[in-house]
Amino acid sequence: MNESSGESNENKSEQKELSKKEKQKIILQFVNEKTKKVSDYEEAAFKSLSSVSGENFTNDQTLHTELVNNTLPAYKKALEEAKGITPGLSELEKPTKQMVKATEIFYEALQLEKKALEKQDSGLIEQSNVKMTEYQKLIEEYHSQMQKIAKEYNVEYTPNRS
Template sequence: MRSKVMILGMMMLLLLSGCSDPVQDDLLNYINEDLKDLTVLEEEALAEYESVTGDNYEDDYTTYVHIKDVVMPAYKDFLDQLEEVKPATSEVQEIHELYIDAVNMQNNAFIKILAALEQQDYEMVADANEMLADGRAGIRKYTNQLEKLADEHNVELTE
């Protein structure tokens, strides 16, 4: 998931056509301006999550406190700022909504992980992990749709 976010965060758009295209202009603004700083916030929040999960897991208490005190505030800040982005065209708005939906899914998964750790409910942890996977799938869908729209409007996405 981080690699997709990093790729998106590092994308630079190159204009291939001199024709005026509102969607093309909106895509350029969306990637180069609107998302430029937001991808850094997302990467930082996800890195904090990864710092206490998987191979970095120490114990439930450490994980709980770190998610509650560090990950959740950082991810919520990212989500709030993401929701403030208002693309100018309906085509970019639709794709942006895919991103918001995926990020909301992941945010809800973090909330569920906290509840699961509080209750020591490992089935709930499994459900939350499934929600995280669904969020990652949503981000992949968003990225694919963004690439498709860019291609349709003669915009090249590069790293």
């Protein structure tokens, strides 16, 4: 009877380990495939925006043209990808919602910037900047949440901070 109990406990342990391995696989797929697409589109949008803003700013028209032709379309794809992600695990639901919310907010910020340029309205630029700051906060929370999940399931996670 002891041997049988020992085998039963061993099988239960293997089942738990398999479950953890399956969760690891889902987490890796989430990070390496699902969110990677969002990140790739975001990166394209960020590169587009930075090519005409900050040190690279030349004039409002150039910035507006880049926003309309490249930044907004690229970021819209990021938003669509984020909204299309199915977490696959209850542990990934909160970070998924954070990512969607963050991408929605950044997209709104870009739209506000576009309107601000069209209307020459500095108030809209300020609103856009507030949303960009909110985006940064949400993304930091997302990365923090993902790092906790990665640690819990012994999965390597390196945030992509564009």
